[in-house]
Amino acid sequence: MRVVAWVAAARAPPTLQAVPTALVTGASSGLGRAFCERLAAEGTDLVVVARDAGRLEALADQLRASGGIDVEVLPADLVDRDRLQVVADRVADPERPIDLLVDNAGNALRRPFVANDVADEEAMLDLHVRATLVLTHAAVRAMTARGRGGVINVASVAGWLPAGTYSAHKAWVTVFSQAIAAQVARTGVQVMALNPGFVRTEFHERADMDVSGYPDLAWLSAPEVAAQALRALRSGRVVYVPSRRYQAVATVLRHAPHETIHRVRTRLGR
Numbered sequence: 001m002r003v004v005a006w007v008a009a010a011r012a013p014p015t016l017q018a019v020p021t022a023l024v025t026g027a028s029s030g031l032g033r034a035f036c037e038r039l040a041a042e043g044t045d046l047v048v049v050a051r052d053a054g055r056l057e058a059l060a061d062q063l064r065a066s067g068g069i070d071v072e073v074l075p076a077d078l079v080d081r082d083r084l085q086v087v088a089d090r091v092a093d094p095e096r097p098i099d100l101l102v103d104n105a106g107n108a109l110r111r112p113f114v115a116n117d118v119a120d121e122e123a124m125l126d127l128h129v130r131a132t133l134v135l136t137h138a139a140v141r142a143m144t145a146r147g148r149g150g151v152i153n154v155a156s157v158a159g160w161l162p163a164g165t166y167s168a169h170k171a172w173v174t175v176f177s178q179a180i181a182a183q184v185a186r187t188g189v190q191v192m193a194l195n196p197g198f199v200r201t202e203f204h205e206r207a208d209m210d211v212s213g214y215p216d217l218a219w220l221s222a223p224e225v226a227a228q229a230l231r232a233l234r235s236g237r238v239v240y241v242p243s244r245r246y247q248a249v250a251t252v253l254r255h256a257p258h259e260t261i262h263r264v265r266t267r268l269g270r
């Protein structure tokens, strides 16, 4: 009984419900844009971050018009350390608190590791790993000082399938988020890794990937993923895989022997 009571108590911390202000990276398209639209519909003020200032301005106009909310446009290439620091400073600004960080910006390289320039690999590592680390650090410092806040770090089910450096980065994002979530537990701050399967966005086209043969069943919609992710954060999840079908896939990938996964990966090729 004592163990049951301890587990129940351990699951009890309050979760982030109202979100006055959120900062979303990778807001100019896809999942980031869907997060912005969802949060705006809830009345959340937004800081939107991506490289394409024109697209961010257009999004900001649309959201202001539809939601009566404040939208701040903060263009930044998160691979650029100076620009990343500007975004981190905005996340940490005590005068203008950010209640939710959605750390979502990401991309993929089309070719396998050996064919890529190492500079491109480093840039992708900086975007997925370094930017996630720096922004999460800024967020949890500021949020723990206030005793409230949330971070959603966008990983992927690919993090459980060794499919290149992209998978390695996403595995890092998941484990990192779990580790920091445990460290800040009971401070009023939540950190959650979001691990989607395939989502219809610009992601695959940008990486010049041919996904035309993938069945409809493989695809998730960005608005649904964003809505489910916010619900999952509010229910206290630390790692969340949207949709039953991808939860089943993730369970298999997490529990299958490494050698089996390796053999399947090798057979599938890239």
Ligand SMILES: NC(=O)c1ccc[n+]([C@@H]2O[C@H](COP(=O)([O-])OP(=O)(O)OC[C@H]3O[C@@H](n4cnc5c(N)ncnc54)[C@H](OP(=O)(O)O)[C@@H]3O)[C@@H](O)[C@H]2O)c1
Pocket (backbone or CB within 6 Å): 025, 026, 027, 028, 029, 030, 031, 032, 049, 050, 051, 052, 053, 055, 076, 077, 078, 079, 104, 105, 106, 107, 127, 154, 155, 156, 157, 195, 196, 197, 198, 199, 200, 201, 202, 203, 204, 206
């Ligand atoms: N789509 C999927 O199937 C899928 C599955 C699992 C996980 N994910 C993850 O979901 C996240 C969002 O991707 P998405 O599917 O929505 O793709 P997307 O439509 O291509 O959006 C990617 C976003 O990241 C921004 N971005 C890319 N490089 C950046 C940089 N260096 N600095 C700042 N912003 C940058 C892009 O904006 P700019 O070009 O304007 O900078 C864009 O807003 C990524 O982390 C991705 O790994 C996607």
